[in-house]
Amino acid sequence: MVSTLVSIPGYYATEEIYNGSRTLVYRGYRETDHKAVVIKLLKNHYPSFSELLSFRNQYTITKNLNSPLIIQTYSLVTYQNGYALVMEDFGGISLKEWGTGKSLRNLTEFLQIAIALCNSLDILYRAQIIHKDIKPANILINPETKQVKLIDFSIASLLPRSTQTLISPNVLEGTLAYISPEQTGRMNRGMDYRTDFYSLGITFYELLTGELPFQSNDMMELVHCHIAKQVPLLGNREKTEH
Incomplete structure (x- = not known):
């Protein structure tokens, strides 16, 4: 067949x-x-x-x-x-698909996922790799075992082995809703491993609340939000909802 x-x-x-x-x-x-x-x-x-x-x-x-x-x-x-x-193939589905339409209320479950993802970025840091597109769609989770794995290194960068040199983006890469301020290319600042931790923070926020901290259909408005606005505090958000 x-x-x-x-x-x-x-x-x-x-x-x-x-x-x-x-x-x-x-x-x-x-x-x-x-x-x-x-x-x-x-x-x-x-x-x-x-x-x-x-x-x-x-x-x-x-x-x-x-x-x-x-x-x-x-x-x-x-x-x-x-x-x-x-x-x-380890039987994984995207974290985006797994968490669609719900906020993660089980803090223990969130912490297990969060620790694994922080460890994965530590591995990239030690290998001097910037992923540049950390988001739920690029994280796989096995629904049964809760094992997580990072995927899609299509725009990743390998930094020089001699030093953690900052790199300057010449085009807008990554996914705008999760992108770090320096990755927008609108700041006079190079990019290093910390850009992935910013995107991971956005991912954590979405896992905990079920929505993104900055939401807009306008590209330049999103860029402005990442550069100039503070992410809404989870505590304040809870009070507003109740």
Whole structure:
């Protein structure tokens, strides 16, 4: 029986689990040993150089990050005019999907997730890597075991090994609702590992409250919020609601 989803030599796709504007993700297995895998593909049949570069970037940065807190990358294989990124499958779904429409009221559960995510950023810090797109959609959680793993290093940066050099963004990268002030490119300040901790703070806020601290459909208003506004305090928010 041949899969009608995608045809990648050595792999068998069993189901589509994500269909985005730029990428497709399938769950399947490796034919040689039937090991469960997740396969990420570029949706564009004729991908641009930057799209190809993002896939190579993901593979290059993650292939040596051997940690249970970071998604394990097995291989980067040629597929049609682009690449297929083959990763581990531990039965995870995105934290965004897992927490959709609810605020996290179990503080113990939140702390377990939060500690694991802080540890994952510590691993990146020690490896001198900036993820640059920390958000619930890029964090996987196993609904049963509550194990979490960080994914999607497509725009990540590897800092020079000699020093934690600040880097200046020349384009707006990342997801605006979670982006750090320095990552907006509107500040006279370089970017280092602390940008990920800011985005993680936004993620924590959303987990605890069920909503983002800054909400707007206007790009420049969101940028202004990150740069100039204080995040609403959770205590004040609770009092306002009651």
